Amino acid sequence: METYLWITSVWGIYLAAIVFFGGMAWRIYEWSTTPKSPVRLGMFPKPKTKLGRFAKLMKDTFIAPQSAKIEPTMWIFAFAFHVAALGAFVGHARLIHEFPFLPELLGEAGMNTFAAWSGSIAGVIMLAGVLYWIARRTYGPFKNLSVPEDYLLLFLLLGVVTMGDHMRFVYGDIVHAATYREWFLSVITFRPEIPHELLASNVGISLGTHMLFTNLFLMYFPFSKLIHSIGSFSSNLVRSE
Amino acid sequence: MDAQQLTTLAGVIDKKMNRQLKQYIDICARCAICKDACHQYVGTGDFKYLPARRAELIRQVYKKYFDKTGRFVPALYEARDPDDNLLDELYDSAYACTGCRRCMYYCPFSIDTAWILSVAKAILIAAGRGNEMLGQLADAAIFKGDNAEMFNDVMISGFEDIQEEVRAITGNPESQVPVNKQGADILYVALAGAHSIRPAAVIFEEAGESWTISMFEAANYGFFYGDAEKARLITKRYIDEAIRLGVKEIVVPECGHAYRVAEFFYEAWSKEPMPFKVSHILEKVDQYIKAGRITVDKGLIEGKVTYHDPCQLGRNGGKFEEPRDIVKAVTDNFVDLTPNRAEQWCCGGGGGIVAMEEFKDVRLASGIKKVEQLKASGASVLACPCENCRLQIEELNEVHELGLQVWQVIDLVVAAMPLKGKKPMQA
Numbered sequence: 001m002e003t004y005l006w007i008t009s010v011w012g013i014y015l016a017a018i019v020f021f022g023g024m025a026w027r028i029y030e031w032s033t034t035p036k037s038p039v040r041l042g043m044f045p046k047p048k049t050k051l052g053r054f055a056k057l058m059k060d061t062f063i064a065p066q067s068a069k070i071e072p073t074m075w076i077f078a079f080a081f082h083v084a085a086l087g088a089f090v091g092h093a094r095l096i097h098e099f100p101f102l103p104e105l106l107g108e109a110g111m112n113t114f115a116a117w118s119g120s121i122a123g124v125i126m127l128a129g130v131l132y133w134i135a136r137r138t139y140g141p142f143k144n145l146s147v148p149e150d151y152l153l154l155f156l157l158l159g160v161v162t163m164g165d166h167m168r169f170v171y172g173d174i175v176h177a178a179t180y181r182e183w184f185l186s187v188i189t190f191r192p193e194i195p196h197e198l199l200a201s202n203v204g205i206s207l208g209t210h211m212l213f214t215n216l217f218l219m220y221f222p223f224s225k226l227i228h229s230i231g232s233f234s235s236n237l238v239r240s241e
Numbered sequence: 242m243d244a245q246q247l248t249t250l251a252g253v254i255d256k257k258m259n260r261q262l263k264q265y266i267d268i269c270a271r272c273a274i275c276k277d278a279c280h281q282y283v284g285t286g287d288f289k290y291l292p293a294r295r296a297e298l299i300r301q302v303y304k305k306y307f308d309k310t311g312r313f314v315p316a317l318y319e320a321r322d323p324d325d326n327l328l329d330e331l332y333d334s335a336y337a338c339t340g341c342r343r344c345m346y347y348c349p350f351s352i353d354t355a356w357i358l359s360v361a362k363a364i365l366i367a368a369g370r371g372n373e374m375l376g377q378l379a380d381a382a383i384f385k386g387d388n389a390e391m392f393n394d395v396m397i398s399g400f401e402d403i404q405e406e407v408r409a410i411t412g413n414p415e416s417q418v419p420v421n422k423q424g425a426d427i428l429y430v431a432l433a434g435a436h437s438i439r440p441a442a443v444i445f446e447e448a449g450e451s452w453t454i455s456m457f458e459a460a461n462y463g464f465f466y467g468d469a470e471k472a473r474l475i476t477k478r479y480i481d482e483a484i485r486l487g488v489k490e491i492v493v494p495e496c497g498h499a500y501r502v503a504e505f506f507y508e509a510w511s512k513e514p515m516p517f518k519v520s521h522i523l524e525k526v527d528q529y530i531k532a533g534r535i536t537v538d539k540g541l542i543e544g545k546v547t548y549h550d551p552c553q554l555g556r557n558g559g560k561f562e563e564p565r566d567i568v569k570a571v572t573d574n575f576v577d578l579t580p581n582r583a584e585q586w587c588c589g590g591g592g593g594i595v596a597m598e599e600f601k602d603v604r605l606a607s608g609i610k611k612v613e614q615l616k617a618s619g620a621s622v623l624a625c626p627c628e629n630c631r632l633q634i635e636e637l638n639e640v641h642e643l644g645l646q647v648w649q650v651i652d653l654v655v656a657a658m659p660l661k662g663k664k665p666m667q668a
Contacts, residue, residue, distance in 0.1 A: 030263070037259040038509035041353050043342055044559035045583060064349035067274050074274060078349075144288050145271050145297065147319045223310040228268035232350040235264050239351040 001204045002194065008208040008215065009183070010192040016215035023222025028230070042241035053240045060236040074136075081129030084122040088164070091119050094177045095184040116172050123165040130157050153224055159213030163206050171203040180207075242324055250323040251306040253364045254299065258307075262360065265352045266300045269293060275344035275354070280587045281337060284607035292344035292354040295334035298327055299357050302364075328368055335361035335467070336372050337600050339591035340498075341552035346583055362467020371466055375593050378462035379471045386478035389456060396420075396456050403435050407442045412661025416446045421486070422453035428488040429522070430455040430479045430499070432628055437494045440651040444526055447658065448534040453486060455479045459499035460628070464506070465593025473510035476502055483517060490518045492525055495626035495649055497553030497591065504558070521554065523626060523650055527563040530570050530654075537571050537657040544646070546572045546653075547620035549611070549634065550585040551627030564650055568624045571657035578614045586610040590633025608637040615643055622646045624653050 047053045059065065068075040093099070094115065103111040134154050137146045167175075179197045186193045198204045221227070242250075275292035276282050282290040289295070304311025305320035312320075321327060340355040365371050385392055397420055404418040418438065419425065429445065429452050431437040438454065445452045457478040463471030483491050493499040503519045529535045548568050554560045561582045569575050578585065589607035594600050611634065615623065623645050625631050631647055638645045648656075656664065 027267075031260055031267075034258060034260045034263050037261045037356075038512070039356075040505055040509070041261055041356055043345060043351075043556050043583070044561070046559060060349075060351065066347045067349045070277050070347045071274050074272065078272070141276055141288055141291055141294075142273055145273055145291065145294055147271070147297075148317045150271055152317065225268060225270050228270055228350055231264045231268035235261070235268060235350045235352065238261055238353075239345070 001208070002199060004208045005194050005198065005204050006192075008212040009194070010187055012211060012215040013187055016218045019219040020221055023219075024227075024230070027222050027227055031231070031234070040241045041238050043239055046240045053237070056240055057233065057237050060239065061232050077129050077132045080125050084125035084129070087118065087122040088126065091115065091122065095181050096188070098177070098181075112176055115177065116168070119168050120165075120172075123161065123168050126157075126161045127165060130154060130161055134158070149224060153217075153220070153226065156213055156217040156220065160210060160217055163210035163213060167203060167206045167210060171201065171206065174201060175203045242322075247322045247324065248306070250364050250368055251302050253367050254303050254360055255307055257360045257363055261353070262356065265296070265350075265357055266303050268350055269296060269300070269352055270350075271297070272349070275348055275352075278344045278347040280341070280343070280589055280610050281339075281603055281607040284589070284609045285603055287603070289330050289334050290337065290603070295338065295361070296352070296354050296357040298331050298334065299360055299364075302327070323364060323368070328365065328370055331361050332365055332370060332372075334358070335365060336375075336592075336597060337594060337603055339552065339587050339589065339594055340557075341587035341591055342557055343552070343584075343587055346556060359467055359469075366466070366468055371468070372593075372597055374596055374598075375462050375466035376468075378596065379466045379468065379475065382458070382460075382462060382475045382478075383471060386457065386474065389478075392456070399435075400438075400454060403438050403442065406435070406439055407446065408662070410439070410443050410655065410660060410662045410664075411446060412663075413446070416442070418442050419453040420456075422451075424487050425451050425453040426489045427452040427492050427525075428455050428479065428483045428486060428490070429453070429492045429494075430457060430459040430503075431494050432460055432496055432499075433458045436649065436652075437496075437628070440649065440655040441494065441522055443655050443658070443660070444529065444535060444651060447660070448529040450525075450529075450534075452492075453488070455482055457482065459493045459496055459503070461498060461502050462593060462596070464498055464502050465596075469510055472502065473507070476507045477511065480507065480511075480515075488517060490520055492520050492522055494522050495554075495628070495651065497551035497558065497627040497630070500558050500560070501553045521558070521560055521563070523554075523560060523564045523567060526651060526654055527566050530567060535654075536659060537654060538659050539571060539573055539657070541657045542572045542622065542653060544621035545574045545576055545619060546622040546624060547576050547578055547615070547618045548581075548650075549578065549588060549623060549625045549630060550582055551625070551630045552585070552587050552591055554626055555585055556583050564624070564626060567650055567654060571653055576618050576620055578618050580614075586614060588630045588633045588637070590629045590631075591627075593629075595629050595632045604633065605636065605640060608633060612637050612641045612643065615645060620645070622648060622653075624648055624650045626650050 047056050106114055136142050137150060179195055182195045271293050273293055279290060279292050301319055301321045302323045304318040305315055311318050335358045338358050342355050345351055345353045400418045400420050407418060408414055408416045427450060429441060461472050461475045463475045493503050500521045508515050530537060546568055548565055588611045589604050594604050625634055625647055635647050
């Protein structure tokens, strides 16, 4: 298990980080060096002021009210998934530094309970979102429209979320944030080590697999449709040009 | 098709590439939220009309030839050649598309499928598979521009006939349809056919406007055909005329795409700033009514009146309120369609599809949403700018026995004007 963890949760992270950040930089470079369309592609209603355009951009990108209107079910799953993913991402910041104020407010046990609840909710919502999208791609026009890229991404996401949930629901009471923080801080400070607590319990398998999927997911991210995470800002801005 | 041909066709994507197109292709998540936005997909249920699918065909070729990841693992993206199979489907999806951009309105990333399909049309043209009818109409328009003197006499005599009709309507023997009037304020670029000139002339004359009529028509089949150069040449005919006459403003007729071409596309095509203002005729009419330059009486139009936003004029042109204000000025019995304005359903007749007989079935099937809207409104009169919309809705009116009177907005205005002459028949 120690070798598995060194590959997935130490060296794999370094590789994924290089590919992810390099890939995103390459993607942004490609976009920014391609000349803009000479035709204004905006549509109406169009805000007249810069501030109005910015506000509309934020609304269209983060809320997508038009999409909500035309397909509410899809929108609810998509919105919930993205919010949960953001929550999970913020929650993972505990791996670097304990949140300020919250532990003083809740006490150490209270903090762990809070994290358990919020992490569980986010984990369940993300799982529901991924399962919904997989199900959606199995029939009718959605199936016909899907290409292997779509399934690959959902498969990787399913792996990330399932193993994350596994750690949360099975080992949540056994291994706490401090242990993971010790491991993660050692990795990002380039003095990698794997804490004894991780090796002592089977959580190592979950963590290793969670990280395996996460690394693969992040490495493919810049080369997939997931760059809508950055591209949607400029494409939505074009809407009011 | 040999490899050389396939590479040449794929190369069209590279030639047309720009940042927006690249991002649209790169970020589409194939979530298919667009499916219920498209009147053709909703009306037919045919997969090839699903907007994301239409764009997907271009993406598949792009992935195969120009995207590093697509070249590395083509199977992941179903990357493929622009072979005959692909071109067959592309032809239907590109030329059937009315360019209404309702899919873009609902897309969470605002992906402009119509813009992607402009590349599709360029590929089809490069393959010698552009729509023949649209290509011929475009070429005929360019020919007319190159040989304007050949058409001079027949145009002028046509305008004289219309002038007589205008005088009969206004009851004013001084009313004119001015031709080649140097230094006029406005050049009015109409459509082929007296119906787009007569009511406009009545309004201009009654408003005391300084105007002159263009020898050319505003319709642009080069735009529908998908050839930017042809489209530019067709527009350039009246731009040059406007420069020669020294006008201050070009006014385009009710036609939707004519406005979009003049206001949004021409500068990009010609790479020169437009030396004058472009206005839509309904903007002018709205101003005349509000400024009291023409008088309209309510009560002369009978029945409940509704209004259809042509996509190129509304969602893509931003003229939502001016036409409504005009209609509300001539009747108190106005009802809006639901949905309306930016969410208005495309009638199914845009993008040149009414000129292509081969798409008649999908065109009529795609009008079902419009028919439902019209029925639900309970209106008996429809004010409808845009020639293509009107042709389509008149046909839907007949097929579905809606019993609707379909009017140009400027005809409604003339019918509501207290004029000394005889009332004109509706166009």
